[in-house]
Amino acid sequence: MQQAYRYAVLYFLLFSLLLLGSSLLLFEDKIGLSVTAVLQYYLGNEEKFLVEKSWLTILKIILPHIFAFGLFFMVLLHFILFTKYKKSKQFIKLSYAIFIVGFLELSSPYFIIIGLDFFAYVKLISFILLELLLLYTLWLLLASIYKH
Amino acid sequence: MRFTLIKNLKEDMAMKPLLNGLLVFMLLYFIADFFVVNATLGLVSEDIKMTLFGNIDEFIDPMDKSVFLEYLHGQIFFIMMILLTLSTVYARLCSIKRYSIIVINILMISALLSLTTLFISYFYIPNLVGVYIFSFFIWHIIAFIMALHSLWNLNFATSI
Numbered sequence A: 001m002q003q004a005y006r007y008a009v010l011y012f013l014l015f016s017l018l019l020l021g022s023s024l025l026l027f028e029d030k031i032g033l034s035v036t037a038v039l040q041y042y043l044g045n046e047e048k049f050l051v052e053k054s055w056l057t058i059l060k061i062i063l064p065h066i067f068a069f070g071l072f073f074m075v076l077l078h079f080i081l082f083t084k085y086k087k088s089k090q091f092i093k094l095s096y097a098i099f100i101v102g103f104l105e106l107s108s109p110y111f112i113i114i115g116l117d118f119f120a121y122v123k124l125i126s127f128i129l130l131e132l133l134l135l136y137t138l139w140l141l142l143a144s145i146y147k148h
Numbered sequence B: 001m002r003f004t005l006i007k008n009l010k011e012d013m014a015m016k017p018l019l020n021g022l023l024v025f026m027l028l029y030f031i032a033d034f035f036v037v038n039a040t041l042g043l044v045s046e047d048i049k050m051t052l053f054g055n056i057d058e059f060i061d062p063m064d065k066s067v068f069l070e071y072l073h074g075q076i077f078f079i080m081m082i083l084l085t086l087s088t089v090y091a092r093l094c095s096i097k098r099y100s101i102i103v104i105n106i107l108m109i110s111a112l113l114s115l116t117t118l119f120i121s122y123f124y125i126p127n128l129v130g131v132y133i134f135s136f137f138i139w140h141i142i143a144f145i146m147a148l149h150s151l152w153n154l155n156f157a158t159s160i
Helices: A003-030 A035-043 A055-082 A089-113 A119-147 B015-040 B045-053 B065-093 B097-123 B126-156
Strands: none
Touching: A003 A055, A003 A119, A003 B065, A003 B097, A035 A089, A035 A119, A055 A089, A055 A119, A055 B065, A089 A119, B015 B065, B015 B126, B045 B097, B045 B126, B065 B097, B065 B126, B097 B126
């Protein structure tokens, strides 16, 4: 890869770290990092003045994320194709895992509002797992750039 | 990113108009962003501080933490995508190696600085707003010049 492109990718990875950091802060501030907090956020809580989320409210939140997740995952993962991992099974597994976990993260609120409280765990675990998988991808790419 | 692999972009009748369109839209984005940021956050220190921290005398509420984090989160995503695209186009079209690397570094560092100083200003040190404004202007101006330079090379350079 040409050196200028390598710099562009390196900075993209740094921006990605900021994006992950801000998403964690946002999740913690708006929803909360516990199962009870997730349930209260979606099902409402009078004491905390939280209104129950409707089907449409959730759709409005996830709509920009559907596009952003797809674009961000694709751009980030396609950089792996420039590394030694491009033909490894690890890359294929990582790609599937990121897209599937991303889908679970986006869709789980709908299962919560129809009464399946168990999906609060799915929401929380998928969010944390997605952050970790993306951090791992960033690590693979940073290590590759550093080696060159 | 197919354009990074084409040997002579001037000869490629499909890629040249696409890149022209992309660069013109980027220029429009950088101009529009000035107006939008000016209207929402402000572009001078007093305006930004008033938006972020409010003003008791004028009965203006401070910006809510979740609103601020949502704004910052959206900005990070947009900036990272547009600057990655612009940098790769610029590296392909303005390939004076050392010069283009310096320009890309200044662009990216100033953009990162603007986002981090805005975050630190809101949560810890309000006086860093000045650094935010400076880095915001620097990355916008450099990005604008990079887009113009790329457009010029795409259409008027002898070989690219």
